[in-house]
Amino acid sequence: MRLFPDEAAETAGVAEWLRARRDEGMAEHELAVLVRGQQQLGRARAAMKAAGIEVRAITMHDAKGLEFRAVAVMALDDDVLPDPERLAGVGDVADIAALQDTERHPLYVAATRARDRLMLTGVAPGSEFLEDIH
Numbered sequence: 001m002r003l004f005p006d007e008a009a010e011t012a013g014v015a016e017w018l019r020a021r022r023d024e025g026m027a028e029h030e031l032a033v034l035v036r037g038q039q040q041l042g043r044a045r046a047a048m049k050a051a052g053i054e055v056r057a058i059t060m061h062d063a064k065g066l067e068f069r070a071v072a073v074m075a076l077d078d079d080v081l082p083d084p085e086r087l088a089g090v091g092d093v094a095d096i097a098a099l100q101d102t103e104r105h106p107l108y109v110a111a112t113r114a115r116d117r118l119m120l121t122g123v124a125p126g127s128e129f130l131e132d133i134h
Contacts (some may be wrong), residue, residue, distance in 0.1 A: 001133065003124040007043060012123050014072050015050035016120050021070045022053055030069040031055040034110045040075035048076065060106035063113050071114035073107070076122035081107060081129055104129050 004010040014033065021031055023098035033044040037059055056068070076085050081103060111118060121131065 001036035001120040001126075001130055002124055003126045003130075005124060007123060010074060010123060011043065011050055012045045014074055014115075014119065014121055015056055016052040018047065018053050021117060022051075026069050028053055028055050028110070032063070032066070032068040032071050032113065033057045034060050034063050034071055034073045034113065035075045036060055036080050036106060040080060043075050047072070051080055052060065064109055067114055067115055068113055068114040069115050070117035071110065072119040072121065073110045074121050076127045076130060077122055078122075078125055080122070081127040104132070107133075 002010075002013055005014055016029060018033075025056075027122075031053070032055055033047060035041055035057070041057055041059070043074070043098070044092060048055055060073075061130050066132065111120070111133070122130070
């Protein structure tokens with residue numbers, strides 16, 4: 001797990017990680033970059049472009065049922081996961097806990113798509129859910 005000071009640093013870090021996987025002999029179709037939603041796909045594409053590698057860039061939801069040798073999960077920022085707009089719409093404490101469990105599930109799905117290598121990244125301070133993994 002790596003937290004970066006800004007999106008540009010995260011992009012460079014993921015690009016370096018992708019190149020390292022390629023240099024280890026992994027084929028492009030064995031690599032993927034996952035993000036929470038459509039709004040973050042641009043960040044995944046920027047990392048691929050910086051790496052000079054065309055891999056799958058997909059949302060966590062769309063990754064269900066897929067498997068890759070190596071997965072980078074990007075944009076695990078505190079304002080992305082959990083979704084602050086969804087949390088703001090909930091008033092009851094029990095409902096907040098249920099929503100947090102629902103919001104935590106896509107990260108679990110994403111992290112279990114990797115067979116051999118997993119990289120989790122975000123902009124500091126990062127998602128509160130990263131504490132569950134660390």
